[in-house]
Amino acid sequence: MNTTTLKNSSVTLTASDLGAPKITLRQRLARHPQLFTLALIIAVCLVVGTINPEFFQLAMVFDIVRASTVLGLFALGVMIVLAAGGIDVSFAAIAALTMYGITKLVMTQFPETSMVVILVAGAVGGTLLGVLNGLLVDWLKAPSLIVTIGTQYLYRGILLTFVGTVFFMNVPHAMDAFGKLAVWRHDTVTGVHAVLPATVLVLVAAAGLTWWLLNRTLMGRAVYAIGGSLPIAERLGYKLRTVHIFVFGYAGFLAGLAGIVHVSSTRLANPFDLVGMELDVIAAVILGGARITGGSGSVSGTLLGVLLVTLINNVLILAGVPSTWQKVIVGTFIVLAGAVFASKRSS
DSSP states (O other), rough: OEEEEEETOOOEETTTTTTTTOHHHHHHHHHOOOOOHHHHHHHHHHHHHHHGGGGGSSHHHHHHHHHHHHHHHHHHHHHHHHTTTTTOHHHHHHHHHHHHHHHHHHHEEEEEEEEEHHHHHHHHHHHHHHHHHHHHHHHHHHOHHHHHHHHHHHHHHHHHIIOOOOSSSOHHHHHHHHHOEEEEEEOOOTTTTTEEEEHHHHHHHHHHHHHHHHHHHHHHHHHHHHHHHHHHHHHHOHHHHHHHHHHHHHHHHHHHHHHHHHHHHHHHOOOTTTTTHHHHHHHHHHHHTTOOOSSOHHHHHHHHHHHHHHHHHHHHGGGTTGGGGGGHHHHHHHHHHHHHHHHHOOO
């Protein structure tokens, strides 16, 4: 308890006696939105685990982590764009074009390419497409939502028209081996195989890099400043064009990595994959505490939002919840999160 003791007096006053405002639970959650998201995750886990105890198995945990990897890479990129006051819906198209184009090139021309080179190629290809988004947003002076809707169709059109529409059932050896590589394997006495895939290391590295960029660099300060108040940020000397190029380029960078990870995990290159993931990714970022108006967002909150959406989309069926109810539950959680996070402004 906060107390203030007056000199030469035995009277002890509490914070409420001094007129300090009490912090309500809603305000506390608004200041730390990750707590609200974590509470929802715990509630979902308890409900599903109570109905179906098989949920509390190591294999299930590893399956959730595996399902969160690509979604998490996308979400980190979207979060940094939202923090700067923009929005990007072209990341899935960037990932699809990058993953399929690189897989086809390696399969037909360079079958012995190492995994490191493939990952670098995916990152570079995604970055270039993302930088194009940033340049278009800056040149056209148009809302980033409109621009990225346009580039989403552009990138998908290029993929399906000029690159190809044939499924690659066999992927390059390096990608196949990377998809099978495990950080840890565990076989239970009941014969259940629990495998933590090495692809999750890409998400861990991306999360660490994103946290460092946002919290330890001048560019991270610029991202939050421009997302919070553009006029003030410009008076402080931050360049809007530079930030646009950086955040969209970084989102493209993560999307390119996500595409390569997706092909490695599924061991299938399908140009029609990843379609329709945009709303799930944006929902995860919003549930993680990022405001659609910019100026906020964190790596920890975003990853918790990804975990929550992954749980809803993958394990509610264990509790007997029909798949058609998944979107209803996600929508309800977003409305609840919006009501809780909105008090941050008033507080």
